[in-house]
Amino acid sequence: MSDLDPFKIFLDLQLALPRNGPGSAVATEIAFSMLPPLPESPEIADLGCGQGASAFELLRLTAKKKMRARVTAVDLFEPFLDKLNARAEKEGVSEAQLVVTRGDMEALSFKDGSFDLIWAEGSIYLLGFERGLETWRRFLKPGGSIAVSECTWLTATPSQAAQDFWEAAYPSMGTISSNAHAAARAGYELLGTHVLPPEDWWAEYYTPMRQRIAEMRAEYGEAAEEVLANEEAEIALFESNPGQYSYVFYVMRRKD
Numbered sequence: 001m002s003d004l005d006p007f008k009i010f011l012d013l014q015l016a017l018p019r020n021g022p023g024s025a026v027a028t029e030i031a032f033s034m035l036p037p038l039p040e041s042p043e044i045a046d047l048g049c050g051q052g053a054s055a056f057e058l059l060r061l062t063a064k065k066k067m068r069a070r071v072t073a074v075d076l077f078e079p080f081l082d083k084l085n086a087r088a089e090k091e092g093v094s095e096a097q098l099v100v101t102r103g104d105m106e107a108l109s110f111k112d113g114s115f116d117l118i119w120a121e122g123s124i125y126l127l128g129f130e131r132g133l134e135t136w137r138r139f140l141k142p143g144g145s146i147a148v149s150e151c152t153w154l155t156a157t158p159s160q161a162a163q164d165f166w167e168a169a170y171p172s173m174g175t176i177s178s179n180a181h182a183a184a185r186a187g188y189e190l191l192g193t194h195v196l197p198p199e200d201w202w203a204e205y206y207t208p209m210r211q212r213i214a215e216m217r218a219e220y221g222e223a224a225e226e227v228l229a230n231e232e233a234e235i236a237l238f239e240s241n242p243g244q245y246s247y248v249f250y251v252m253r254r255k256d
């Protein structure tokens with residue numbers, strides 16, 4: 001068991017969760033409500049879609065408004081897309097509604113102006129907030145919209161532990177104000193923000209993650225310990241530093 005690949009352990013943990021980052025259907029709906037009107041048949045991309053928590057929610061929200069949306073869900077890793085496809089099949093979602101594509105969010109092969117809306121929950125950090133917005137802008141139609149959730153400082157005076165953790169994990173993590181400036185520089189008008197409440201970290205992410213960590217300790221023993229201990233440290237940091245940072249939704253429109 002000592003040759004277990006840390007990425008396999010990480011995948012085992014993540015695939016057992018209902019979503020792959022903090023968030024909720026409520027938060028997705030709040031961000032969706034900040035968008036300008038969409039066309040009747042909007043083209044939507046969900047970048048870094050994971051198992052598709054937001055992709056399915058976007059299909060539900062657009063259907064509720066009598067739109068016939070097509071969501072193109074993109075992720076780099078097949079195991080997430082396999083779960084997404086299995087859910088689509090179970091729920092009877094057709095290929096006309098949901099296009100599942102393996103791709104690298106840094107080197108997307110879509111034509112310029114392909115989408116009315118780009119959605120990215122908990123994934124733009126992989127490129128960095130500003131670089132992600134710059135990179136993806138050309139895939140939006142002129143006047144198109146983008147909604148991303150991004151881990152964000154909520155205080156100017158974080159604890160030393162929180163500073164140390166995020167300095168190592170994501171040194172360019174911004175504040176709402178610095179991200180608003182970054183959005184303007186990248187060519188967007190910021191329409192609104194929504195700070196995810198603590199329950200959006202717990203209910204579908206950290207609580208099931210803690211349960212799965214306990215199961216995996218029993219299954220894998222010492223071989224998985226380093227990965228599991230790192231994940232536990234992240235959870236403990238969030239628990240002991242309330243209100244210092246959270247994911248924030250940024251809803252923006254491409255300025256032309």
Ligand SMILES: C[S@@+](CC[C@H](N)C(=O)[O-])C[C@H]1O[C@@H](n2cnc3c(N)ncnc32)[C@H](O)[C@@H]1O
Pocket residue numbers: 019020021022023047048049050051052053054074075076077080103104105106120121122123126
């Ligand atoms: C924190 S998870 C968020 C997943 C999902 N949006 C959610 O909220 O449940 C980040 C996702 O980005 C995917 N990812 C990582 N690097 C990527 C890349 N270069 N291109 C596309 N997806 C990537 C991961 O596989 C993972 O599913």
